[in-house]
Amino acid sequence: MPRYWFDDALKMIEKVGVVATRLDHIPAQVALSWLFGVRRVTAAIIGARRVDQVAENLAVGDPDLPAKIRNELTDTMALKLGYPLEWTNINVRPTFASAGFEPRHTAKIP
Structure with missing residues (x-):
């Protein structure tokens, strides 16, 4: 429920x-x-x-x-995107941040 x-x-x-x-x-x-x-x-x-x-x-x-x-x-x-976005933000973002660019799949959804 x-x-x-x-x-x-x-x-x-x-x-x-x-x-x-x-x-x-x-x-x-x-x-x-x-x-x-x-x-x-x-x-x-x-x-x-x-x-x-x-x-x-x-x-x-x-x-x-x-x-x-x-x-x-x-x-x-x-809109709550939930999994896998939340997991990606926690685990993948630090990896991409050190590379100096943002992955395209994190674009905001209206």
């Missing part, structure tokens, strides 16, 4: 609900629309159990989130 239900995730759930109310959409539509606009996301898995949920999720392609709202959602929960 801690993998999914942690403070930042709960803040994001609350923010998606607030934005959905503001835009007169359901939270799933806002969440999917935000995900589809993030370049690092190549696929979103939807958890629809009913036909009406599938229809609601398919309607996500119609509205596009304004940049201001997209940024608001992105800023709500920072």
